[in-house]
Amino acid sequence: MLGTGARMRKKSNPNGKIKTTCTRGLAFVAIVGFSWGLFILTRLAGPVLAPILREGSEDRNALDTLASVRPAKNDPSMWQWNEAPEDDRLYLVFSTDCSGYQNWQSLAVFFTADAVRQPGTIVRIASGCSEAEKKEVQMLYDTFPIRFQVHFTPNFKKDAKSGKSYDFYNKPYGLQHWLDSKAAPKHKDAIVALLDPDFLFMRPLTYKVKQDRVLYSPPVTDGDLIDEVREGHPVAQYYGIGSQWTKFKVEYIAGKDSPASKVSTSDASRYYSVGAPYIAHVKDMRKIAESWANFVPRVYEEYPHLLAEMYAYSIAAAHLELPHLRLDHYMVSNTQAAGEGWPFVDRLTDKYVCSAEAPDQGQEQPVFLHYCQFYRVEHWGFHKRRVATGLFTCESPLFVTPPEDLEDTHWKDNGEKKTMYSKQEAQRAAYMLCNVIRKLNGAAVKFKNLNCLAGSANYTQEIKIW
Numbered sequence: 001m002l003g004t005g006a007r008m009r010k011k012s013n014p015n016g017k018i019k020t021t022c023t024r025g026l027a028f029v030a031i032v033g034f035s036w037g038l039f040i041l042t043r044l045a046g047p048v049l050a051p052i053l054r055e056g057s058e059d060r061n062a063l064d065t066l067a068s069v070r071p072a073k074n075d076p077s078m079w080q081w082n083e084a085p086e087d088d089r090l091y092l093v094f095s096t097d098c099s100g101y102q103n104w105q106s107l108a109v110f111f112t113a114d115a116v117r118q119p120g121t122i123v124r125i126a127s128g129c130s131e132a133e134k135k136e137v138q139m140l141y142d143t144f145p146i147r148f149q150v151h152f153t154p155n156f157k158k159d160a161k162s163g164k165s166y167d168f169y170n171k172p173y174g175l176q177h178w179l180d181s182k183a184a185p186k187h188k189d190a191i192v193a194l195l196d197p198d199f200l201f202m203r204p205l206t207y208k209v210k211q212d213r214v215l216y217s218p219p220v221t222d223g224d225l226i227d228e229v230r231e232g233h234p235v236a237q238y239y240g241i242g243s244q245w246t247k248f249k250v251e252y253i254a255g256k257d258s259p260a261s262k263v264s265t266s267d268a269s270r271y272y273s274v275g276a277p278y279i280a281h282v283k284d285m286r287k288i289a290e291s292w293a294n295f296v297p298r299v300y301e302e303y304p305h306l307l308a309e310m311y312a313y314s315i316a317a318a319h320l321e322l323p324h325l326r327l328d329h330y331m332v333s334n335t336q337a338a339g340e341g342w343p344f345v346d347r348l349t350d351k352y353v354c355s356a357e358a359p360d361q362g363q364e365q366p367v368f369l370h371y372c373q374f375y376r377v378e379h380w381g382f383h384k385r386r387v388a389t390g391l392f393t394c395e396s397p398l399f400v401t402p403p404e405d406l407e408d409t410h411w412k413d414n415g416e417k418k419t420m421y422s423k424q425e426a427q428r429a430a431y432m433l434c435n436v437i438r439k440l441n442g443a444a445v446k447f448k449n450l451n452c453l454a455g456s457a458n459y460t461q462e463i464k465i466w
């Protein structure tokens, strides 16, 4: 079924210039629904997944996931920086619920941030945790350096008007809840970067745009680059969500005379066709969070689909007349998409595509891997819904690591049929697969080293998804 979804997406974009990314890929997964996860895994994944299913299923909650963890030691030397964040202005936040599925992703964000020495404070906004879950999560995070934090909020998923559940309400409302809380940034010139939970760090995120290695595509030009994110000048990753929202009932959503109702389709695409990471001065982020939270139910009313929350963000930013500098290099997710950080990957010399070594000077990588598609090369694969929620436990084995020359294989096989890749697509898919697996293994090893009693942890490379 997942394979069918992938083919359908491809068919509906015959010109191959697919600009969007994750969210489109996610649509299918969202339809499948959470409770069907186990069913699908059992029915379709075949015997390869058996070891994972023994470890845990999709529906395990925080308690199940963390139950085996009793912090045995917290060795400060195991962290890149054990103390306060090196940058007291920068806050990186991401919104999650309290499922096991988002528990493991949150740990992967923390551990990969540490691995690249990401400055700043990193906050998981966790919505809808029970008291027992809060205790478990807090207990584990208390053993981490202080720059890794959790902020708990109520569950915001329910749509008041229709009674339906929309997962992504947690994002604007969770952000707003955090910004209104005592945990909000104290620095008056704080910079807030809103990430997604399915991000893995390849290199540190910085708000100093000009001195960073950047990518952008027309109509953005070199002259648009700013020294750093500051009040009135937010920056974000390009997503091909387009200008569709300009056709919505913008006056109903944002109010009569809202500047959002006057935005042209070309400006909508140039300044507001954006997504995570969103990076803004805290004052701007507060205003955006407020408008975003106000508008999102009315966007959902007209457009009850996955992207409602992203369009609501665009409308909020346009309403506040906060055009975003739209950049491409922050993440890679869809190997066929334009407007992502792929040009960096295309330029990597062979030996760095799948290797654990950092590239030479002069070679560059995207900031994040945004693992929200099905990645496949040969018989190797990765999909986030097929990862056992118990990945970060002492008992769970690690992923089998793909061979370092994986990019030389120009085909994939989903069990039903073999599909050929162009050289470029093979390199992109291999980069994604090798690095997601390598990063998750690295994070899992770090977790085990920190939390498991000597000799009790499972470091066997055994998990293989396809």
Ligand SMILES: *[C@@H]1O[C@H](CO)[C@@H](O)[C@H](O)[C@H]1NC(C)=O
Pocket: 051, 054, 395, 396, 397, 457, 458, 459, 460, 462
């Ligand atoms: C690691 O986990 C696998 C799968 O559950 C299991 O078969 C194996 O015995 C475990 N190895 C160790 C050393 O715990």
